[in-house]
Amino acid sequence: xxxINVTTPRPTREGLGxxxxxxxxxxxxxxxxxxVAEVAxxxxxxxxxxxxxxxxxxxxxxxxxxxxxQMPAIGPVTPIGLTLPHLxxxxxxxxxxxxRMRDLARRPMENGSIIRILDDCASYEMIADNxxxxxxxxxxxxxxxxxxxxxxxxxxxxxxxxxxxxVALTHSQKWMEKDVATxxxxxxxxxxxxxxxxxxxxxxYMLPGSNELAEATIRTIDDDYDVVMWEKHxxxxxxxxxxxAFDQIDVLNKSALIYIQSRAMGHEPEGMSDEQMAEMTRAFxxxx
Ligand SMILES: [Zn+2]
Numbered sequence: 001x002x003x004i005n006v007t008t009p010r011p012t013r014e015g016l017g018x019x020x021x022x023x024x025x026x027x028x029x030x031x032x033x034x035x036v037a038e039v040a041x042x043x044x045x046x047x048x049x050x051x052x053x054x055x056x057x058x059x060x061x062x063x064x065x066x067x068x069x070q071m072p073a074i075g076p077v078t079p080i081g082l083t084l085p086h087l088x089x090x091x092x093x094x095x096x097x098x099x100r101m102r103d104l105a106r107r108p109m110e111n112g113s114i115i116r117i118l119d120d121c122a123s124y125e126m127i128a129d130n131x132x133x134x135x136x137x138x139x140x141x142x143x144x145x146x147x148x149x150x151x152x153x154x155x156x157x158x159x160x161x162x163x164x165x166x167v168a169l170t171h172s173q174k175w176m177e178k179d180v181a182t183x184x185x186x187x188x189x190x191x192x193x194x195x196x197x198x199x200x201x202x203x204x205y206m207l208p209g210s211n212e213l214a215e216a217t218i219r220t221i222d223d224d225y226d227v228v229m230w231e232k233h234x235x236x237x238x239x240x241x242x243x244x245a246f247d248q249i250d251v252l253n254k255s256a257l258i259y260i261q262s263r264a265m266g267h268e269p270e271g272m273s274d275e276q277m278a279e280m281t282r283a284f285x286x287x288x
Pocket of ligand 1: 053054160161162208233234
């Protein structure tokens, strides 16, 4: 008997029709990318995302099906510059380099792309929808994702942005001391402690995009913070999805605004007492 070779045709971009998107027919993946677009709009509205400021990367590997795994690359194999052993075969949605959050809000697949990490764990290729090169901050974002996976963390999103009032705070060394800003921000309104329960980790000024900054960020996350403040620059937050990461930054910045308003009214805000904050920790079973 003759052997019959059955081969499944590889899906091609042509086969999907002109103008098709990887998001079509994949509601879970679409929902994740739509969250990125919604958050990008919030960042712009808040004035936290001037020009091409800020970055978002989301690990979407769990939403990828066999057809996506077969998709051909739409750009060259590109070295990451780092070897990240836990990212083998992972997929990420990444904001594009030089792209603006306000544009990404309306057209996420024209201002960002989905990439596949190759088996060498040291290079990637773009697979959809357009050959939009990922953010120049990709190596540091991927290093954080590699760390999160290694730790068994459920966190899949990382967000970097420039929240005005939190950045302003870091222009005084008083607030750069460990947990001094955290205590003040938590004490402005009870919800901040409940919804950013690990507080704000502080990283002294380092060159944007440097490996040194990426390593310091990972060390600070490892020191049990979800939101890391980069002195005189911005924040870097991680959480289960990009909306949750945004929420943590938003509640912290709200507290900074309350502090500023109190000072503008001519008084140093009292803040909640240590006992009131300890009561929050007990009542809501918070980690700190
Ligand atoms: Zn920045």
